[in-house]
Amino acid sequence: LIAQLALPICSTIFALAANLLIPLKGDSPPLVMDISQYGPTKAAYQLFPASSVSTFADINETYSNFLTAADVDVVRTPVSDTLNDYLFRTGASDLGVYVNEYIVSGDFHVDADSVIATSYFNNQPFHSPSQSLN
Numbered sequence: 001l002i003a004q005l006a007l008p009i010c011s012t013i014f015a016l017a018a019n020l021l022i023p024l025k026g027d028s029p030p031l032v033m034d035i036s037q038y039g040p041t042k043a044a045y046q047l048f049p050a051s052s053v054s055t056f057a058d059i060n061e062t063y064s065n066f067l068t069a070a071d072v073d074v075v076r077t078p079v080s081d082t083l084n085d086y087l088f089r090t091g092a093s094d095l096g097v098y099v100n101e102y103i104v105s106g107d108f109h110v111d112a113d114s115v116i117a118t119s120y121f122n123n124q125p126f127h128s129p130s131q132s133l134n
Contacts, residue, residue, distance in 0.1 A: 034070060035103060041073070046081075046082070046083040098122070105119075105121075
């Protein structure tokens with residue numbers, strides 16, 4: 001008789017206490033999306049064709065400044081290579097460096113009056129896709 005009364009009361013008290021102690025979705029702090037949390041990284045980018053038009057030259061400066069401010073070594077690929085070729089060659093020569101250091105990259109192609117921007121990420125860190133779009 002005591003077990004029939006005590007067991008439901010203890011279970012209810014335990015459930016209510018657990019409900020108060022378990023954090024809710026909104027209790028978690030926001031995740032800081034900063035590429036510097038991955039340690040020393042490099043970012044390759046290409047602006048093709050190399051243009052002297054101020055709008056397209058600003059892309060070069062803006063992308064470089066943004067990544068440099070986040071302590072990322074910025075590597076501008078040679079115009080003779082495509083960004084894909086550069087990244088493939090880097091990965092073939094040292095896969096460990098490629099996976100750990102090249103988190104994001106950007107490819108900018110000038111088409112008449114517009115710029116086509118392609119963002120690359122290596123998908124090793126969980127949030128690298130969002131970092132590449134940042």
